[in-house]
Every structure is written in C-alpha cells, then in structure tokens.
Amino acid sequence: MNEHEAWPDARLLGAVAEGDRRALEIIYARHAPWLVLRLTRRCADATLVDEAVQDTFVAVWRTAAAWNGKGEVAAWIWGIGIRRLLDHLRKRPLVVLPAYEQVVVSAEEQVLLGIEYGDLGGALGKLSPELRAVVQATVLDGLTTREAGKLLGIPTGTVKTRMMRAKAMLREGLA
C-alpha cells in the first residue's frame, strides 16, 4: 500500500508501534541517509557506522511505542543513533573520533555561522580542542555528561568542569 509514503513521520511511527513493517521501511528510507552522514562525521569506520544505523532502526522497531509523540522524530532517532554508535565504539579499542579531535573553522564558515549563531562560531573557535569536544558532545550531540565522559575517555567530573569553563569562556566571547 503506497499511501504510507504520504504519511508524516509521527503517524508512521505510530504504525510501526503496531507492528507495521512497511511503515518502518518508509521511516528508514527517510532517515537512514542523514543518520549515516552524521554518524560518519563522528566515526570514520564505515562498518561501525553501518552497524550503528542498523541497530538504530531495529531499536526504532522495538521501541516505537515508547516515543512520547513530542518533538521531531528525527531528533529521537538521532538520540538512539549516537548512543548505538557509542555502544559499538566501546567494544573496540580506542579509536580516534575525527569530529571530536579537531574543530577547525574556516573564515568562510565563520561567515555562514555568523548568520545562524551570531558570534557563537567565533567564540567556539577560540575554545581549546578539549573544551570544544565537550561542548560538541553534550550541547550539539545531546549526550549526557556520563556518556560524553565515556566517549572522550575522561571522568564525568572532568566533563562537568570543562563544560563550566567552556560556558564561561563562551559567555566572555559573546559579550
């Protein structure tokens, strides 16, 4: 039945919760590509990314009923996806995460960011790589302090202190 393709995400997810396989297929077609790209920026190993994406949609199938119906379905999927990637990363010996390792902001991007975030881009660029990594993991990727600590290989306490320092510096930079 092709009517599924016109359904909004929320309705599809409701159908998935009732065991509709076709709805899952459409959700996958809509959301897998960007998830692949976004996870690839955090992990260069395509095999790991693929596994994380597969796990994500299997989890969507099993837990669709748990979605609270609020906010973007995409954001919910991302929340599952990044955590599944972390699960896979943990099983491996330390891998370097390119996105957390270095955050280089070119002049051109500064202009672009200026439109969206005011001077935030510039302020972020001034942070040390360690502080930037903490900001990205917690603020942008939506991880908890604990998860960010595991990801970056530092204690939870350190994540908290670095986050506080980063906030202070950002406030200064934006003032």
Next chain:
Amino acid sequence: MNTVVVTNVVKSYGRHRALDGLSFTAGPGVTGLLGPNGAGKTTLIRMLATVLAADSGTLRLLGRDPSAERLQIRRRLGYLPQEPGFHRAFTVFEFVDYVAILKEIVDRRARHDEVRRVIAEVGLAEVSGKRIRALSGGMRRRVGIAQALLGEPELVLLDEPTAGLDPEQRLRFRELISRIGENRTVVLSTHQTEDVAALCGRVVVFDGGRCMFEGTPEELRRVAEGQVWLSAERSGVLSWRTGEGLFRNIGQAPDAARLAEPTIEDGYLLLLGDAAVGVRS
C-alpha cells in the same frame, strides 16, 4: 510447450468416479478449471500437486512422470490447497518460513530473503509480523498464495483461490494471479465464470469427471452463439427473466428468434445444461 498434459485419467473413490477419463493440457499463462461443485476439480488439482495418483491414464507435469519423478516435480511446484491450514499461533512470516523449510530452502538467510520476497509480492509486507489468526479471510488466502510462490515455481496450482472473497478482494486477487501467470503456468480451479473471463487465457470446462470443453474464454463464449435469445415467454433449456421484463433463453433457438449476444456464462451453462438435461444441440 505444455507444462501439464493429462490423458485419460481415471480416479475412483470406492464406487464413485471422481475423474472419468479426463484429458486436457495447459501451458504458460493462466488456465482455469471451470466446473460446478463436485465436478472433480479438487481431485484433479491434488493429482497435479502429486498428492494423489491416478488409477489409470497418464499425467505429465513439467515434462516428467509424477509416479517416477515426484520429487523433481515437487521442487518446481507451488500449491494452494482448497482449505489451506495454518498454524494459527504462527505469524505470517513464521508460517511462510515453515513452508520454505519444507521446500528445502536450507540456508537461513537465503530462506528469509525469499520469504520476504513472496510476502511483499502478495502485498502483505506490513503484516508479516502479525499472527495469522488475527488476519481477515482475504489476507489469509494471500498468505496461502505467498507460500505457493516460494522458490519461483514453474507450475502454480491454486484450488478455488477466489472462493468466499468479497468483490473488492476478488478484484485484487485477479490482479495478483494474472501477475503470477505472466511468466509461469498457473492452473486454478473455480466455479465462477467471471474469474475465467477476467484472467484465464485458457479454460477447461468439466463436470462429472469429464472434460466438456477446452479452449479460450472467447471460444467458450462462442459455444453459445446462436443459442441465446430473448423472448416474452419462457422457452429454452435454461431461461430466466431479465431486468427488462424479457426472458433470456439458452438452448436450441426457435426459428426467427430474437438472438442475443452470448456471454461466457451462457457457453458454460449450455455445456452443463447438456450434461444435466441430456439435450444435444
């Protein structure tokens, strides 16, 4: 080339002759076995499915002899029995998977891929995880067709695939069956002339275990050419009052009768009427 060749087949149950010297052939495309209840349709289909053997006469299925090469035939066969049973606690996927094992698709992943393919082909992808007992009758019938398609069989046998379906479901079934018949031999039994008109390239009419007609639906229609007429009074072997107040009659038309365009059903009724009433036209 004919995939199914049945010659002079006889099958008796005690003193009852279910098939009485039946002969017909079927090739690629959809062939309909048309006959009233008790004509021996199910006996014949089960024989084509290698489940029953003939008392006498010969069968050749896919160029092979079922009494000697049954296994080879079964490997290229899909079969929907008249009353397919389902393990009701099974999901659609589990049931089709179970049949796939019986069809000797051993490798788990390849088997599951094939199960997914046939479930999607009959349009049940969205319910493949549902228990069969929760499905409607029409959906269950589609599960039955799905299992008959496992392993891309060259010969598909469907016993009364449209019986008991409502008009809308019947329409979707015709669409599905004609699609299946595009690249293989489908033999289906039915007692509905509409099914034959809508999807069969060939039709075999039989009653009392004998073949009464074999040809295209158009040829079946022309059997009644010149033998259907309209009149103010009841006059044929078979006649009934139409909506326009006139009687539609089938049989030996009187001179100067007001002849009407025959339908497939007229041809079918005429053949059966011959058998029942013993009138030779």
Next chain:
Amino acid sequence: MTEWHVDDELATRYSGGALGGTAAASVEAHLLACERCRGSVATAVPEERLRKMWGEIAEAVDAPVPGPFERLLRLVGINEPTARLLAAAYSLRLPWLAANAVALLFAVLAAGIDDRWGLLWFLAVAPVLPVAGVALAFGRGADPAYEIGLAAPYSAFRLMLARAAAVLVTSAGPAFAAGFALLGRDWAVVAWLLPALALTALTLVLSSRFEPAPSGAVLSLLWLAGVAAFAVRDEPLAMFGTAGQVTALTVVLVSAALLFLRRDRYQSEDSR
C-alpha cells in the same frame, strides 16, 4: 520557520566531510527539523549501502524468535531448519510437554501408594504418553499445513520419523528420570520402554493407512485393556515379563521393517 536551507554546495561539502565543526553542527541541527534538507543530503549515501543495511534490519525484525523447546533442540546440536519443523508439532510444544510431565507425576504418585498395583499404574501409563504424543505430531488432523507439506519436496516420511523420535525422547526421558528417582532402581522401572517403542512403532505403521490420532487411541486402549486383563487374573506384571518384552521387541523390529519397506506410502495419499 527559518528560511535558511542547506543548498547543493553546502550539502555536498557536508556529506563529503569537508565542512568544519561549527558549520557542520549548524547543518546538523537544521537537518533534525527540516525534511526537505534531509532529502537533499540523502543522495550522498549510495543506494547499495542503504539497501544492504535495510536487508540486515529486515532480517533482525522478521527473524522468528525460537521458543524454549526449539532453543533446547538447537542446544543439543539439531540444525535450525529441522528444529523449526520439530517445534511446530503440537506435542513438541510447552503445553503438551507440561501435560506429559503432570501425567507422569500422577502415575508415579499412584505407584507409590501400593506396592502391588501401584507400579502397574506407572508401567501402564508410561507407554501411552509417547503414543499420544506421536499421534498428535503429524498427519492431516494434527498438522494444519499437512496438505501443503505433502506436496513439498521435504520428505513427509522423514518429518514423521523425526517428530516421532523427538516425542519419544521428550516423553521417555522424563519417564526414566521419574522412575529411577521415585520408584527405586529395580529393573521394573524400565520395563515399560519396549512396550512404549512397540506401540509407537505400530502407530506409525498404521498411519500409512489411517489417521495417526485414532490409530494411537485404539492401540492405547488395546494396550490398557491387555494390562487390565492380566491384572484381573492376578498376574499384574505378566505383560512386562520376559515373554512380554520379547513380544514387544519383535513388534518393534517387524514395525521398523514395515516402515522401511513401505516408506514411499507416506509421501502421498496413493494408498488411501
């Protein structure tokens, strides 16, 4: 809503990994909320990769979850397709296995009540359980997909034997355990085994012509009547003595030979 969207160039740079951290972060934040832009970056992921991943997801979602008995079969080394075929039989499912255990328990309890008649209860009931299980494991009446299975290449004879063997193991095993654990180590606690095999084998032989369920029922009744007849004549264990065991063994061997010779009759309904 913002009028800002990811244009082609930005999409290419993002998906190529050429976009720096903060710019990428802004694209990512936008993607979460904008279906249109999710679509414009989507083309960067090869179809083939997406299809392959979907295959794995579909497999994880569809793959049937084996029940406890099927898992047990896999554990003892039975291959996956065979385990599935076995576990589909009603008498190889949990409710039946549980009923089987309860029946045994009652038989054993009865055996504990009285020395003379008691053991007879156990010896009489133990062979009936596998017969009942086998009679409900295959055939038109017990297997809803029997007709479909008959026309399938998998040998119906093999399926019958496999299920019968599985039923024998699952009912004889508990009977052995119950006998030894609760009734002592006397030879008598295994005297039911050959009769059980004989009755089961006879059920299989008969099912080439008749439905297994009535065949099993008739055989069980005959068996119980025989046991009762000897009991009335005050020779309760006569059927389990040497003569009885030899007879049972003979029946087993003859039945096995008949099964083997007539194996083709189980593959279709020609003989009925």
